Amino acid sequence: MDASLLIAQFMSGxxxxxxxxxxxxxxxxxxxxxxxxxxxHASLWLVxxxxxxxxxxxxxxxxxxxxxxxxxxxxxxxxxxxxxxxxLIRRVYERDLPEQLLLTYAMVLIxxxxxxxxxxxxxxxxxxxxxVEGPVFVFGMPFxxxxxxxILVGFGVxxxxxxxxxxxxxxxxxxxxxxxxxMVSALGIxxxxxxxxxxxxxxxxxxxxxxxxxxxGSITLGMDMxxxxxxxxxxxxxGFGSLLGTLVGSIIVGEVYAFSILFWPQGAxxxxxxxTAVVLIIRPWGLFGTPMRA
Amino acid sequence: MKKYGWLxxxxxxxxxxxLLVGEFWIHVAVEILILxxxxxxxxxxFGYMGQLSFGHAAYxxxxxxxxxxxxxxxxxxxxxCLAASMIFAGLCALILGYFCVRLTxxxxxxxxxxxxxxxYYIIFQWYSFTGGDDGLxxxxxxxxxxxxxxxxxxxxxxxxGALFVMWLISKSxxxxxxxxxxxxxxxxxxxGINVRRYMLINFVIAGMFAGxxxxxxxxxxxxxxxxxxxxxxxxxxxxxxxxxxxxxFLGPMVGSVIYTFLMAFVTGFTEYWPLxxxxxxxxxxxxxxxxxxxxxxxxxxxxxxxALEPAPDEYSDTGRS
Numbered sequence: 081m082d083a084s085l086l087i088a089q090f091m092s093g094x095x096x097x098x099x100x101x102x103x104x105x106x107x108x109x110x111x112x113x114x115x116x117x118x119x120x121h122a123s124l125w126l127v128x129x130x131x132x133x134x135x136x137x138x139x140x141x142x143x144x145x146x147x148x149x150x151x152x153x154x155x156x157x158x159x160x161x162x163x164x165x166x167x168l169i170r171r172v173y174e175r176d177l178p179e180q181l182l183l184t185y186a187m188v189l190i191x192x193x194x195x196x197x198x199x200x201x202x203x204x205x206x207x208x209x210x211x212v213e214g215p216v217f218v219f220g221m222p223f224x225x226x227x228x229x230x231i232l233v234g235f236g237v238x239x240x241x242x243x244x245x246x247x248x249x250x251x252x253x254x255x256x257x258x259x260x261x262x263m264v265s266a267l268g269i270x271x272x273x274x275x276x277x278x279x280x281x282x283x284x285x286x287x288x289x290x291x292x293x294x295x296x297g298s299i300t301l302g303m304d305m306x307x308x309x310x311x312x313x314x315x316x317x318x319g320f321g322s323l324l325g326t327l328v329g330s331i332i333v334g335e336v337y338a339f340s341i342l343f344w345p346q347g348a349x350x351x352x353x354x355x356t357a358v359v360l361i362i363r364p365w366g367l368f369g370t371p372m373r374a
Numbered sequence: 375m376k377k378y379g380w381l382x383x384x385x386x387x388x389x390x391x392x393l394l395v396g397e398f399w400i401h402v403a404v405e406i407l408i409l410x411x412x413x414x415x416x417x418x419x420f421g422y423m424g425q426l427s428f429g430h431a432a433y434x435x436x437x438x439x440x441x442x443x444x445x446x447x448x449x450x451x452x453x454x455c456l457a458a459s460m461i462f463a464g465l466c467a468l469i470l471g472y473f474c475v476r477l478t479x480x481x482x483x484x485x486x487x488x489x490x491x492x493x494y495y496i497i498f499q500w501y502s503f504t505g506g507d508d509g510l511x512x513x514x515x516x517x518x519x520x521x522x523x524x525x526x527x528x529x530x531x532x533x534x535g536a537l538f539v540m541w542l543i544s545k546s547x548x549x550x551x552x553x554x555x556x557x558x559x560x561x562x563x564x565x566g567i568n569v570r571r572y573m574l575i576n577f578v579i580a581g582m583f584a585g586x587x588x589x590x591x592x593x594x595x596x597x598x599x600x601x602x603x604x605x606x607x608x609x610x611x612x613x614x615x616x617x618x619x620x621x622x623f624l625g626p627m628v629g630s631v632i633y634t635f636l637m638a639f640v641t642g643f644t645e646y647w648p649l650x651x652x653x654x655x656x657x658x659x660x661x662x663x664x665x666x667x668x669x670x671x672x673x674x675x676x677x678x679x680x681a682l683e684p685a686p687d688e689y690s691d692t693g694r695s
Contacts, residue, residue, distance in 0.1 A: 178426045189652035346499040353492040361473050364481040
């Protein structure tokens with residue numbers, strides 16, 4: 081086994097991890113702030129992928145249609161997120177965990193069928209955007225340039241979120257809301273509006289993630305079911321509500337998957353769940369999380 | 375005693391059911407019984423222990439595979455296969471539950487989910503032993519139970535017996551201890567009860583009965599697949615319990631009747647069953663939080679208080695002053 085294969089596998093794991101990060105960061109943000117575990121996150125992510133397909137289909141005559149489609153898909157999902165939050169999620173803030181989980185699980189079922197109604201059951205294929213179609217050569221080794229693009233988007237979103245949470249006034253309010261809703265509310269800041277904003281932001285990232293995922297393979301029904309549990313694993317490993325944790329958790333899951341494909345293909349997913357279970361048993365609040373509300 | 379009279383009436387009508395309906399509805403009835411047993415066993419963890427398991431299908435699936443493999447590869451009689459299902463599912467629940475009962479709330483839910491998916495992928499990938507995603511075909515019940523009606527009566531007897539045993543457990547000091555743990559874990563610990571051990575025993579009992587339900591499924595469906603233990607399957611007892619009502623023993627069974635009947639009915643004319651059940655779940659979560667039985671209990675209470683008590687004095691609400 082030579083080094084170039086290992087490096088190639090590492091890069092593939094990294095891009096897979098970044099893909100998961102794009103999905104899981106919104107999930108983790110929503111859970112950290114709103115204390116709601118959104119089962120439907122990946123279903124909405126899949127809606128983002130399908131929307132990207134539709135926009136691309138309409139704009140395919142234009143040179144940068146694909147880039148525009150990615151942006152439009154993210155924005156459209158932000159709007160959908162706002163509607164879902166106002167109509168449904170808002171009603172269960174005060175409810176118990178099982179009811180919140182069930183509500184978002186029911187959304188998984190509904191969204192899955194709505195996708196079937198709108199886009200049919202055939203797989204959808206999208207061309208890759210210009211500039212990132214072919215391979216790039218790093219030290220003479222070929223890399224899929226789209227993977228590099230995904231990795232850059234992932235780190236870009238990570239840095240953007242970090243900047244938002246650490247350096248802006250709204251970010252400070254959001255972080256304060258993680259620790260004490262009562263205190264933030266007492267300062268005269270409307271908590272419902274913060275929650276809506278966080279949910280919309282989480283879905284904007286999910287839309288971006290779905291659109292970025294779309295050209296990797298074909299878009300198929302049921303993709304959401306497989307990936308949501310892996311996104312949960314990422315969030316659990318990294319720690320709920322921790323941005324750094326989600327980043328590290330994504331890379332761990334991506335790399336574990338990439339390298340077990342090399343050494344023990346059947347065990348790739350098994351291994352991810354073992355890692356998740358071990359983290360939960362030893363450190364339920366995750367590698368970078370803080371033990372907080374039970 | 376009136377309550378048990380109702381149960382007797384339901385049991386007698388269940389016995390007479392094959393005289394009234396055709397084979398299709400008998401199959402639906404078997405499904406109601408098996409999934410109802412699965413849901414009632416889930417509710418021992420959810421309703422009585424107060425923890426949400428999102429991986430209960432693992433024990434259902436292990437039970438299904440224990441009976442399925444024994445029936446396909448050996449000639450062990452069915453009752454012994456079902457006993458093996460309970461034992462293997464119970465062993466799995468013992469090993470995995472040992473870790474699960476150390477956590478509560480969201481962490482319990484996610485760890486059970488992770489273990490459920492772990493079980494699913496092991497069965498899915500282990501081609502040489504489980505047949506992988508091809509599943510196991512040709513799980514044929516013995517001649518005596520081959521007809522739909524015979525298998526229905528067999529299932530009815532087993533499920534009724536299992537429900538009776540679980541009901542006895544829920545009414546025993548052990549059952550009340552579980553409810554005490556649900557209400558206040560710390561206080562229960564203070565009175566000298568080993569909370570973790572009690573929770574683990576309960577988890578194992580719930581796993582065993584889920585395994586029994588899984589064991590009954592294979593010969594009924596003639597085949598099994600790894601999907602029987604994935605997280606979507608784990609969602610089914612959660613749905614049934616929430617629809618029926620988690621706070622009464624038979625709530626999940628009522629939920630199973632509603633869920634399975636609705637599924638048989640709706641899939642008759644549309645493929646959009648997930649959409650339908652999704653809307654039902656959202657409606658129940660938002661407007662019927664105690665489930666159907668919870669709603670009935672509340673109405674009965676309101677009715678009785680109206681009938682028996684004098685009209686409430688509007689100034690008696692001293693709590694506010």
